[in-house]
Amino acid sequence: VQLQASGGGLVQAGGSLRLSCVGSGRTSSTYAMGWFRQAPGKEREFAAAINWSGGSTYYADSVKGRFTISRDNAKNTVFLQMNSLKPEDTAVYYCAAGGRILVNGNVVQYYDIDFWGRGTQVTVSS
Helix, strand or coil, rough: CHHHHHHHEEEEECCEEEEEEEECCCCCCCCCCCEEEECCCCCEEEEEEEECCCCCCCCCCCCCCCEEEEEEEHHHHHEECCCCHHHHHCCEEEEECEEEEEEEEEEEEEECEECCCCCEEEECCC
16 A cells, blocks of 8 residues: 555644545555654654544544544545644644554554654744
8 A cells, every 4th residue: 555645734733734644556445544743853753643434533642633534445546634723733643544553542543563654844933
């Protein structure tokens, strides 16, 4: 599976962006998919994930209530709608497919990722 992310850009604090990630090659519609992000000087961190059917979604506490993940399996595409953006959301956002999702209390782990896309830069100005 090849993943192509798009939709990043520069936005003012409080604004919105919508990221898209299109999967090609072997169908991605049977995989869990999600988004990670990496800010300058920091480790890559989980942001959001969605199961293969789209029936279950998972979020990091830092984005819960502001970001919404969704998918269109007919188009092999996953979306991340980002609202009420903050400067601390500035990062390179990476699309992921495959792997496992584990929920332990309020902590979501999305790991053993099978496929990564190239990142798309999101910059939020104050």
